[in-house]
Amino acid sequence: MQTNRETVRNEVKLKQASIAVLGLGHVGLPTALGLAELGWNVTGADADPRKIALLRQGQSPFYEPGLQQLLTRHAANPRFRLADSVADAIRSSAVLFVCVGTPQRENGEADLTQVEELARTIAANLNGYKLIVEKSTVPAITGQWVKLTIQRYSRKAGNGSAAQPEFDVASNPEFLQEGKAVDDFFHPDRIVCGVESELARSILSEIYAPLGCPVLFTDVSTAELIKHAANAFLATKISFINMVADLCDSVGADVRRVAEGIGLDPRIGRAFLNAGVGFGGYCFPKDLRAFIRLAEENGADASLLRATEQINESRLDRFVHKVRQALWMIDGKVVGVLGLAFKPGTDDIRESPALRIADDLARRGARLRVYDPKAMENTKSVLPEGDTVTYCADAYGAAEGAHALLVLTEWEEFRNLDLPRIRSLMELPVIVDGRNLLDPDAVRRAGLEYLCMGRQREASAQGLHEILAAAS
Numbered sequence: 449m450q451t452n453r454e455t456v457r458n459e460v461k462l463k464q465a466s467i468a469v470l471g472l473g474h475v476g477l478p479t480a481l482g483l484a485e486l487g488w489n490v491t492g493a494d495a496d497p498r499k500i501a502l503l504r505q506g507q508s509p510f511y512e513p514g515l516q517q518l519l520t521r522h523a524a525n526p527r528f529r530l531a532d533s534v535a536d537a538i539r540s541s542a543v544l545f546v547c548v549g550t551p552q553r554e555n556g557e558a559d560l561t562q563v564e565e566l567a568r569t570i571a572a573n574l575n576g577y578k579l580i581v582e583k584s585t586v587p588a589i590t591g592q593w594v595k596l597t598i599q600r601y602s603r604k605a606g607n608g609s610a611a612q613p614e615f616d617v618a619s620n621p622e623f624l625q626e627g628k629a630v631d632d633f634f635h636p637d638r639i640v641c642g643v644e645s646e647l648a649r650s651i652l653s654e655i656y657a658p659l660g661c662p663v664l665f666t667d668v669s670t671a672e673l674i675k676h677a678a679n680a681f682l683a684t685k686i687s688f689i690n691m692v693a694d695l696c697d698s699v700g701a702d703v704r705r706v707a708e709g710i711g712l713d714p715r716i717g718r719a720f721l722n723a724g725v726g727f728g729g730y731c732f733p734k735d736l737r738a739f740i741r742l743a744e745e746n747g748a749d750a751s752l753l754r755a756t757e758q759i760n761e762s763r764l765d766r767f768v769h770k771v772r773q774a775l776w777m778i779d780g781k782v783v784g785v786l787g788l789a790f791k792p793g794t795d796d797i798r799e800s801p802a803l804r805i806a807d808d809l810a811r812r813g814a815r816l817r818v819y820d821p822k823a824m825e826n827t828k829s830v831l832p833e834g835d836t837v838t839y840c841a842d843a844y845g846a847a848e849g850a851h852a853l854l855v856l857t858e859w860e861e862f863r864n865l866d867l868p869r870i871r872s873l874m875e876l877p878v879i880v881d882g883r884n885l886l887d888p889d890a891v892r893r894a895g896l897e898y899l900c901m902g903r904q905r906e907a908s909a910q911g912l913h914e915i916l917a918a919a920s
């Protein structure tokens with residue numbers, strides 16, 4: 449396939465161009481299916497043959513609302529194809545979306561091995577003009593390295609011949625949130641595209657035109673930095689409100705009302721001001737660390753972000769302290785755990801605060817009865833079922849015989865629990881709500897003691913003994 453810039457421009461205009469999505473994980477799969485839904489010719493590829501095999505059977509490899517339905521819808525769509533190899537997808541496409549993982553190294557910096565490896569595969573299969581679009585979250589200037597790597601290795605593959613096919617590298621950072629990935633694809637707040645050629649700009653404008661949302665064009669490094677800055681800012685908002693919650697606990701104020709009071713100021717905004725057990729998942733912790741590394745390597749003062757990280761790290765101790773306030777001794781107690789995923793709407797447990805807490809309590813001698821609507825299968829490999837951990841069929845199973853019930857993920861179904869039933873099943877009627885999900889009045893009316901985040905004095909006004917006396 450020998451394509452030049454003009455041919456590709458025309459193919460894109462006529463929607464005849466093929467777009468390859470390389471890496472079909474939490475970002476790549478919604479992107480590939482979303483682009484197919486918009487009417488593009490999409491070829492998906494992944495280095496993991498098990499993932500491709502599952503997809504070929506019509507099964508999504510992970511849970512994400514609406515994703516399985518989208519996959520089923522496009523399984524027989526000739527415009528959506530799963531390639532036999534990554535090389536095949538590259539060779540048959542003019543636009544390549546790079547959606548591979550960028551985990552963190554021990555020292556906090558982003559591990560770009562997957563990106564580099566893919567750049568080399570692209571170089572070896574450069575059979576015409578390609579627009580290479582970084583969707584993976586990468587530190588600023590990665591685009592330049594990708595470009596240099598492709599130039600060097602394609603020259604090598606072409607035995608030094610001067611006439612190598614042209615290509616452009618663009619950055620199009622992904623802002624979708626797990627649990628809402630499909631909806632976020634079709635209704636983004638904004639699309640950011642870092643480009644260095646007019647052709648790249650026109651191709652990306654054309655691809656995203658059907659979404660009708662603001663598209664911000666920048667240079668490549670700026671787009672890369674926007675993604676890290678956005679995640680660092682959101683993480684900072686979360687740590688800020690968690691620090692305020694600690695203070696509210698001490699002085700008897702209510703952090704939810706504080707969040708409401710400051711959030712009504714449009715300069716601040718209410719989003720991401722929910723106090724709780726802290727942020728986790730595949731993005732915030734690693735992206736924050738990578739941004740800190742980038743800042744420090746370049747001489748910028750990263751102390752604000754270090755504090756954000758430190759406050760988040762301290763959530764584990766803060767929460768375990770609350771559990772000890774509730775139970776006094778943890779050793780030998782039965783603790784029900786509601787929620788294992790790092791957030792609702794996903795089965796992703798990467799860096800989940802719920803898992804860290806469960807693991808810590810198990811080490812302190814608690815026996816755990818755990819339940820999550822979607823994440824139990826994934827959890828079993830890291831928190832094996834046995835004497836210490838029992839996986840339950842529902843929230844009521846987790847409450848059975850428990851001395852305390854912990855809410856650790858904001859699944860909607862936990863908001864609507866039958867609280868009198870929960871109370872009747874528990875050994876001691878104590879709920880520790882790490883997400884401020886439940887209605888304190890409803891919990892107390894059901895005869896349960898309620899501890900939560902940043903509302904401690906209010907929450908503990910009615911003590912355990914008082915509740916037990918009232919309930920007996």
Ligand SMILES: NC(=O)c1ccc[n+]([C@@H]2O[C@H](COP(=O)([O-])OP(=O)(O)OC[C@H]3O[C@@H](n4cnc5c(N)ncnc54)[C@H](O)[C@@H]3O)[C@@H](O)[C@H]2O)c1
Nearest residue numbers: 471473474475494495496548549550562566584585622626
């Ligand atoms: N998960 C999120 O919510 C989210 C949101 C925004 C941005 N991001 C960023 O997007 C990127 C991908 O994240 P993810 O959550 O989708 O990761 P993931 O681990 O779910 O998926 C990555 C996929 O890439 C595949 N892969 C690895 N090397 C490959 C190669 N050479 N060729 C083809 N496929 C290859 C892996 O097999 C895997 O399926 C990361 O940089 C992440 O930081 C993630």
